[in-house]
Amino acid sequence: MEPFSFSNILNHWNSEYIQEIYNRVDEDKVLLALDKDTLSIEDLIALLSLKALPFLEKMAQKANRLTRWHFGRTISLYAPIYLSNLCASDCVYCYFASHSGIREKRVTLTEEQIRSECNELNKRGIQTVLLLTGDAPKIVPVDYISQAVHIAKEYFKSVSVEVYSMDEEHYAQLAKDGTEGVTLYMETYDKDIYDKVHLSGKKKDYLYRLNALERAGRAGIRRLTCGVLLGLSDWHLDIVWLALHAKYLEKMCWQSVISLSFPRLKHTPSRFKVPHLVSLQELVQIITAMRLFLPYSPFNLSTRESAEVRDHLIPLGITSMSAGSSTRPGGYKVYQESTPTQRPVLEQFEIDDQRTVEEVVSAIKNKGYDPVWVDFDPGFIKSL
């Protein structure tokens, strides 16, 4: 193993070590952290601790100010396109999992169907998309994803992917195709829990997934999005590890934007109950503390949250949102109107924010923010 690797950093910042820091937090440490421009991991832990709760409003005010400085009053909009819901891994919390017990239809979109979906989203004004698949590299190979990127680029200014973890050479291929970003959640950095919730499949390989974003960055992908599935484990630890990962990626892939997502696990298949449900107050504490720690990082909010919650979270540090999403392959057009005789196509999770793109746009404007459709960074220029 390399001497300087993220897994070595994780070994150093093990749960006992982090817990000791939590135990030492007092009000003074929270206030000190709130005052700083550049926060250490210890400062972040102070802000994530229970001792910080009385100062949540102060944290929110500062998070709002820092976000405005770096991003202005703007929110970038994107939409996910699910290419396939086939999956060869068995992750207990996911409806796509190979053994989720769900009987709904499994499909992989054809080229024509991808075009139809792109066309529909285009009509709705979307210019930035995220292409998604399950974890099935043999049935939905890299070449298929690469082709989908090429198709999507005919319709959109910016195309990113959220797919299975792959080798560096495959990421290089996607970078060459003009893929702007790779989103890959570690789900949880807790090795034991990771092992328990990923029953089988390639995704079970913890280290291969842990190092995937770094491989993507090395391969020239210029936007790396990391995150944990909030609810799988104790977030007090996972968020610290996520922060360490973001910092590590900043140093190793200094030309890449490191962006973060904060998906809260809410709806799960019946075989799995969310073990560490995260409250809205906790989500606010997480987002604001992370904003203070990473003032310049884009933060995404998915359609997993309700319309009301999403609107409240906008000024707290969020810089990009999905809008009018469907988590079902073909959900915008191809399989949108299914006849009663057909089995419905399986979606990855239930969308809470059911608003159309237009409705999300007007909600953003009502908050005093400007919706941004295009911020095509490097992928665009590369493909000129």
Add this chain to the structure above:
Amino acid sequence: MEETNSTYLYNDPLIIAGRKFKSRILIGTGKFPSAEALRKTIKASGTEIVTVALRRVDLKKPENDSILSVLNPKEVLILPNTSGARTAEEALKLARIARAAGLEPWVKLELTPEPRYLLPDPIETLKAAELLIKDGFIVLPYIQADPILAKKLEELGTATVMPLGAPIGSNKGLKTKEFIKIIIEQSNIPVVVDAGLGAPSHAAEAMEIGADAVLVNTALADAQDHEKMAMAFRLSTEAGRLAFRAGLGPQRDTAEASSPLTGFLFNSNSNNKS
């Protein structure tokens, strides 16, 4: 002198690449909450040069674009910037797209390979300036406050240099003041202080030390009252300029002295006839 404030400023234009501007404040268009806020800012600031990020605007449908729709090319020079580019070649491509879309061949050269502090890459910037100038562009490069780089760019033929006061969006003011002073002292082309100016007093300070103009974005975009803040920056920029002209700044005026006292010593020896 009987001149009023405004006629004095009128007689003291900012000249970039032979073109005259009354206003010495350039405005960046990112980060505004709405087209209306941007429109008010442009009007109240009196700006005549507005820079837009090509990666953010839709050149094909300017009427639908929340930034381009408020810019009237008859009133302001639209200065496309190359933000998003990481190499000289990418910057050239972007500039050519803007020119092909009908914008004037002016370009604010921004090469910021690191996405967090958005600091300019001096090596690629120098390369890009050369490519762009050869291609017929008028180039205004965003640079670190590096006096040597500024001279090298001037020698290549850039129209200005635009050194940063502090990292973009930091509102920290003239953190690089000592180096900007040297750049101003040594420069034969306009020096526009770009990035980091978070308050009208920062703009005044830059103008007082002899900067030719300032570029402001975040401080204006983030204002509660866009009109008032734009006006404040306009007044402070003008105030700083007047103070500099009045003799506060020591460096620049000496080179422009109209009646040299020792000229007679060199009457027969004239290398510089221009």
